[in-house]
């Protein structure tokens with residue numbers, strides 16, 4: 001056994017040794033091309049840090065996706081999350097993990113462009129769908145062998161990540177890309193990080209965590225109970241909960257736990273999986289976020305809700321959606337579950353049907369268009385249901401406009417002629433999709449302290465914990481540690497931001513706490529207000 005292997009088996013692998021062990025062959029990554037090497041064909045999606053476009057390589061003719069890395073504030077430089085994502089993706093190589101093939105650079109043109117810095121694009125193979133977009137299409141109905149086929153691929157990809165000490169931390173249907181050849185790939189590594197704990201072992205669930213990380217990860221609908229209760233010493237089991245949510249979503253055709261706030265999310269989880277007790281979630285009472293909870297003891301209605309599914313399907317779902325993160329099934333064991341060996345057997349990827357392309361933006365464009373225009377189904381495949389129309393599913397002020405346009409969390413987009421008109425939509429009676437998790441440090445990169453829907457960041461999440469992960473694959477690079485700031489603020493702010501923060505910290509005297517306006521202080525105040533509001537709402541929900 002090599003030193004690396006023995007260290008790995010002891011759960012001890014540094015980002016550097018991981019990087020050395022996972023160098024991809026040089027020819028698998030081009031490096032830095034020019035944007036002019038690609039012909040841009042249209043917009044696919046809009047992520048936290050940039051837009052995603054479909055494009056064709058002029059050299060190879062291959063279809064690719066270009067993820068533009070937006071620098072919201074040029075002074076902040078290259079976003080750290082994008083840097084993380086690039087560094088990780090460059091190391092990963094698995095058929096069920098999206099492959100970073102190239103980086104493309106767009107230099108500012110002299111006459112028209114006042115930008116000083118170039119724009120960078122991540123280049124990945126084009127995938128025809130994301131799973132969320134696919135499930136939104138009412139003409140798509142997954143068969144059991146198809147669900148099994150996607151589940152196998154998802155678990156294979158996740159097993160690879162976890163074995164290699166990677167936590168994905170944003171497992172959700174929108175981050176699972178699917179090609180018309182039936183291949184599923186895990187995408188979006190913007191929140192992923194190196195994991196210091198022991199890798200999962202057969203029959204041992206997710207095991208015990210070894211160190212603290214921030215609990216402000218994972219999009220709410222896919223966030224496990226331990227994170228909602230602010231466990232910081234979490235494990236690979238957080239991604240397995242997400243797999244359970246995605247599995248349920250494939251079976252039901254819509255997200256199964258669509259909470260409107262963190263408190264409501266827990267409420268929905270308890271309704272489905274039962275309320276926590278010392279047996280099904282040992283130690284839950286001592287979690288910081290459990291203090292205010294007074295759940296009425298309940299059994300959980302999972303079996304009832306999935307009564308149309310076979311017992312072996314429900315059995316795997318229950319294993320994935322276990323409240324106790326230590327005994328929640330891991331990817332190795334899930335792959336061995338009888339579900340995959342019971343008829344009907346999993347389809348092979350090439351046996352799966354192909355579908356009309358479906359991406360995040362199609363859904364969003366539809367929401368946007370609904371208010372203004374009659375439906376324009378393409379190919380006449382799908383009409384609109386009786387409940388369609390602006391805000392058809394919701395009444396009152398609970399949803400509409402809170403996160404953006406027509407209950408969408410997204411701002412209005414202008415449509416270019418080259419953009420596709422969505423051909424389908426199904427109003428599935430769900431609240432607007434929650435924004436991706438907000439890590440405090442993201443604020444400094446967005447520059448305005450607001451998320452894409454214009455909401456102040458940081459709401460609904462409890463305390464901002466320190467998670468100073470900056471992957472350092474270079475021995476000489478200084479490694480940052482997980483120190484807790486006196487005031488609990490995140491240590492990963494940009495230097496400029498941090499200097500301001502330090503100044504504010506130092507000067508907590510009446511003089512420096514003067515009323516002079518500071519965008520940072522305003523942002524912090526706004527964030528605190530938002531957080532308090534969410535907390536109050538959650539408390540009301542649980543105090544019975």
Ligand SMILES: Nc1ncnc2c1ncn2[C@@H]1O[C@H](COP(=O)(O)OP(=O)(O)OP(=O)(O)O)[C@@H](O)[C@H]1O
Nearest residue numbers: 045047048049052065125126127130188359360436
């Ligand atoms: N390789 C690809 N092929 C096709 N579509 C893609 C590809 N990569 C991303 N997309 C589309 O763009 C959307 C956003 O991409 P991605 O999740 O990587 O961005 P993000 O900034 O991390 O998003 P989020 O803010 O939702 O976490 C995806 O949901 C998908 O619809």
